[in-house]
Amino acid sequence: MAQIVNHADVDRSLADLEHASELEDLQAVIIKLRDTYCIDHLVYHWVNSQGDQYGCGTYAPAWVDRYIEKDYLRIDPVVLGCYQRFHPVDWKRLDWSSKAARSFRREAIEFGVGNQGFSIPIRGPNGQYALFTASHNCSDTDWDEFTKTNRRPLILLAHFFNQKALEFEPDRLPEASRALSPRETDAMTFLAMGLNRAQAADTMAISEHTLRVYIESARFKLGAINTTHAVARAMSRGLIVV
Amino acid sequence: MIRYLYGDQLSKMPKLEEAMFLDRADQFKMRLGWDVEVDGAGRERDQYDAMNPLYVIYEKPDGTHGGSMRLLPSTGRTMVNEHFADILGGGEVRSPLIWECTRFCLSRGAEPRTAAALMLAGGEVMENFGVKHFVGVFDARMVRIYRRIGASPEILGAMGAGKEKISIGLWSFSEQARARVGAKAGISASLSRQWFARAFGAGHPPLAQSA
Incomplete structure (x- = not known):
């Protein structure tokens, strides 16, 4: 867990991200970044107001299928706890008290999501909403150390992924300017x-x-x-x- | 005590919500004469309040409003970028690690420690959410108050004159500043952490291993 992240590797991934032109490219980048950070998973998850969702990430495809089939969006404490927010959240701080949430979590762990997670909500233009999540299986102490060290880069990465995903939208609306002052x-x-x-x-x-x-x-x-x-x-x- | 509430959570505390928007009208419209909109019920709200900001509110023992400030990340629409770009050198400041802090308000007759308590809470937000800088918009009389409580922002510039003077300043988190405002507010670090945990979760493990 105490791995030192090689920033040159992150930068190479960001260059790849910049040149990404479709969702498959994002998938390749997120896998590389997951490896760079030496954690179990990294996931970008876009949810729109109609409940449609898409994204990329390293969760087991069986878990993603299960999540969609069971409509877990409705009970996932991470999605519920981050919706309409803009502060990053350690999963430990969320409300897992309901029976549905507890069994959801048990199942997520069975599918290898990990017992720890850190999610960054992103508010895009015009009500767009996405989540960027790092998850792992480790002790609380190790996870605290990981998030303390890597929190800010992960927040930036979350937004870079979202900007890219927004570019893929066919009828996208103009975004905030990114011109240097x-x-x-x-x-x-x-x-x-x-x-x-x-x-x-x-x-x-x-x-x-x-x-x-x-x-x-x-x-x-x-x-x-x-x-x-x-x-x-x-x-x-x-x-x-x- | 300090409350951290997003806009969509204010309705859970109607008395506090009402008092905050009334006090804002009192401060910005009545006392400072700023060009702000006040609705028929005497509440000052603007378009940024509609963007579900995070409010940091000092709640008095009787459940009403002692003071407050409003936070928004600079990745979205902000007052600083839309109204004060000149002061920032003619462009927009954008980063998820830079938030803006606006509508810093103290109720009439607020205890002196109120401003310090709010700044202590601001430090809590920075430290816990990875925020590096706040860009603040505040009335010029706050400059003196911030200095008195040991949380002086770096002033980037100002617009207007007299009561209507509006200043733009920067804060970054520092452990020394936190200790200073904590002492001025008379709030211990552990109490401050507890208030923060009450709003954002305590951070206990979600499930015992046996669950």
């Missing part, structure tokens, strides 16, 4: 030129604290989980000139 462009440029954060902040006449916010936002818009990759991406896309 002038300040974000400056921040990426100075970092690309080899300035450290203090120097970049100084050059831009802002504090390091403020610079961190611009970098964070740029990183998200560029689909990267760390700053080095964000800078590389901004350069390769010609968004910055060094």
Whole structure:
């Protein structure tokens, strides 16, 4: 469990994600990422208001079939607990007290879902809703350590998967802009030129604290989980000139 | 005590809900003269309240509203991006790790510790949900209050003048700031955690192995 995640591997997967053009591509990426994080499962699950669902992930196909056949969307505490929310949830914090929820969980464990889970709800445009979940079989202590270490990258990955899935929608509505702002462009440029954060902040006449916010936002818009990759991406896309 | 309630959960506590929106009208319309909409019943609500935000509310012992703030992730529509883009350097801030904090409100005659309690709760949200930064929109008099409770945001800029002056600032989580606001609020770390757990679940194992 105490594996150190190789960020270069995550970045390669994100590049693959960027080039994905159909659901099968997303499936290949999520399998690779699951392996990178050394956990049992990683799942992206889109649910719409009509109760239609689709996604990709590493759960056993038999479990996915069972879930759909039994209409477990109606009782799954993860789906119920994350709907209309935007904070990430450790499964331990959800309400598993009902009889239906307990037997659902027993069954999920039998199908190899794992006894631990961490789910990130995503609110897309116009009421779109999806979940990104990591699950595993381990002790509470190990899982706490895993989620503490990897929570933020997983939150970013959740949103990157959702953006991609939204792109696949035939009649999709316009999304929030992902263009870099002038300040974000400056921040990426100075970092690309080899300035450290203090120097970049100084050059831009802002504090390091403020610079961190611009970098964070740029990183998200560029689909990267760390700053080095964000800078590389901004350069390769010609968004910055060094 | 601190309540963490999404918009769709407010109706479970109607007295608190009513008092919050009335106090917001009192603060932003009556006292500060901001250009905000107040409905026939005297409640101040805007379009972002319709987006099911997460409210952090200081509930007084009599069950009414002492103060509150409203949180939304910057991946969706935000007041900061739609109204204050100039202050942020002319673009949008977007990341699931950056949330905005707006409508920071203190009821008339709120105990001095109220603002500190809200900031303590803000730290709880950051720490537990992996949020790195809050971008806040607040009235300029809050700058002094934040400083007094030891939770000064970094001010990015302001619009307007006098009572109507609106400031934009940034907060990041720090253990020292948390300890400071906790002390100012007179709330222990364990009590704060307990309030948070009551809203979002305690984190006990879902099932005994035997279940």
